[in-house]
Amino acid sequence: MAKIRTPIPSLKLNDGTFMPMLGYGTGTAWYKSVEESKIDQAVIDGLKTAIGLGYTHLDGAEMYKTEPELGIAIKESGVPREKLFITTKVNNSSVGDIQGAIKASLKKLQLDYVDLFLIHTPFWAKTDEELQAAWATMEVVQQAGLAKSIGVSNYLPKRLEAILKTAKVVPACNQIEFHPYLQHTGLLDFHKKHGIATTAYGPLTAVTKAKPGPADDFLASLAKKYAVNEGEISLRWCIDQDVVPITTSSKEQRLSDYLRAATFKLTQAEIKELNELGEKKHYRGFWAAKFDEHDRS
Numbered sequence: 224m225a226k227i228r229t230p231i232p233s234l235k236l237n238d239g240t241f242m243p244m245l246g247y248g249t250g251t252a253w254y255k256s257v258e259e260s261k262i263d264q265a266v267i268d269g270l271k272t273a274i275g276l277g278y279t280h281l282d283g284a285e286m287y288k289t290e291p292e293l294g295i296a297i298k299e300s301g302v303p304r305e306k307l308f309i310t311t312k313v314n315n316s317s318v319g320d321i322q323g324a325i326k327a328s329l330k331k332l333q334l335d336y337v338d339l340f341l342i343h344t345p346f347w348a349k350t351d352e353e354l355q356a357a358w359a360t361m362e363v364v365q366q367a368g369l370a371k372s373i374g375v376s377n378y379l380p381k382r383l384e385a386i387l388k389t390a391k392v393v394p395a396c397n398q399i400e401f402h403p404y405l406q407h408t409g410l411l412d413f414h415k416k417h418g419i420a421t422t423a424y425g426p427l428t429a430v431t432k433a434k435p436g437p438a439d440d441f442l443a444s445l446a447k448k449y450a451v452n453e454g455e456i457s458l459r460w461c462i463d464q465d466v467v468p469i470t471t472s473s474k475e476q477r478l479s480d481y482l483r484a485a486t487f488k489l490t491q492a493e494i495k496e497l498n499e500l501g502e503k504k505h506y507r508g509f510w511a512a513k514f515d516e517h518d519r520s
């Protein structure tokens with residue numbers, strides 16, 4: 224019997240394009256295990272497994288050094304380019320030449336355009352003017368057709384406010400760490416007010432790195448109720464709040480299981496309870512020192 228798969232829903236971005244609401248990341252489990260200049264077959268195989276399972280939203284970055292593998296996997300997957308949603312990000316060290324960076328990324332990806340191009344972090348900037356100038360160059364990249372959508376990552380309201388003062392294009396999305404122990408309530412309200420979509424990295428943190436925690440028992444009871452595991456509850460908790468989770472795994476079974484997040488829906492009361500339990504603990508898995516610096520300035 225043919226396998227019936229629930230399609231992954233899409234989120235409409237403020238520029239009219241659509242983003243699949245579950246992404247596969249190439250930045251953590253898939254940090255290259257070989258020398259940078261060499262092709263890492265394990266990365267290609269992981270990507271092809273994900274694409275074969277139905278993942279179409281693939282998250283890359285100049286920083287991860289896996290763009291060549293992403294390009295090969297896309298070609299070898301046989302899936303038409305326009306059916307895929309490809310993200311890459313300009314590295315902190317390349318923001319001085321964003322146009323050069325996107326061209327170099329596209330060359331490595333063997334693509335004419337990316338679906339989403341992000342400024343990886345704001346941590347390189349000393350002034351608002353620098354943030355504004357970088358954003359203006361992102362707008363040029365979009366105008367040139369090299370990226371369908373443009374956005375940022377790891378920006379808090381203060382930095383978003385700075386770029387919105389001079390922006391012609393509102394960022395389509397902000398990619399942030401997001402899970403029950405890092406809910407960014409104020410930032411999400413800011414995103415909603417300005418029509419900025421939220422993508423979540425580290426969406427499984429509450430059931431992996433940040434365990435044990437106050438949400439453990441409730442996550443387990445929800446997993447039992449919906450006949451999934453706690454990871455899928457974590458992914459669905461994002462989706463039900465219009466946040467697009469970017470997850471990853473090197474294991475095919477796990478990748479296949481994550482897709483069950485598309486097959487059920489949490490109730491408003493369950494989301495509220497998980498949020499309240501999550502508020503009892505704070506955990507940041509990425510860029511912690513940079514955020515400490517950033518929040519002080």
Ligand SMILES: NC(=O)c1ccc[n+]([C@@H]2O[C@H](COP(=O)([O-])OP(=O)(O)OC[C@H]3O[C@@H](n4cnc5c(N)ncnc54)[C@H](O)[C@@H]3O)[C@@H](O)[C@H]2O)c1
Nearest residue numbers: 248249250251252282376424425426427428469470471472
């Ligand atoms: N923009 C940024 O600054 C930034 C930062 C971090 C990550 N990212 C992107 O987001 C992607 C996903 O990030 P992530 O890996 O933190 O997401 P995640 O929270 O979904 O964690 C995935 C990891 O958890 C592991 N995992 C899954 N189930 C597990 C279990 N039951 N027990 C133990 N481990 C388990 C997986 O094998 C994988 O390594 C990255 O690959 C990258 O593309 C972006």
Ligand SMILES: OCCc1c[nH]c2ccccc12
Nearest residue numbers: 250251284286343508509510
């Ligand atoms: O997008 C950044 C991904 C990443 C992978 N490993 C890290 C360690 C510290 C900060 C970010 C990362």
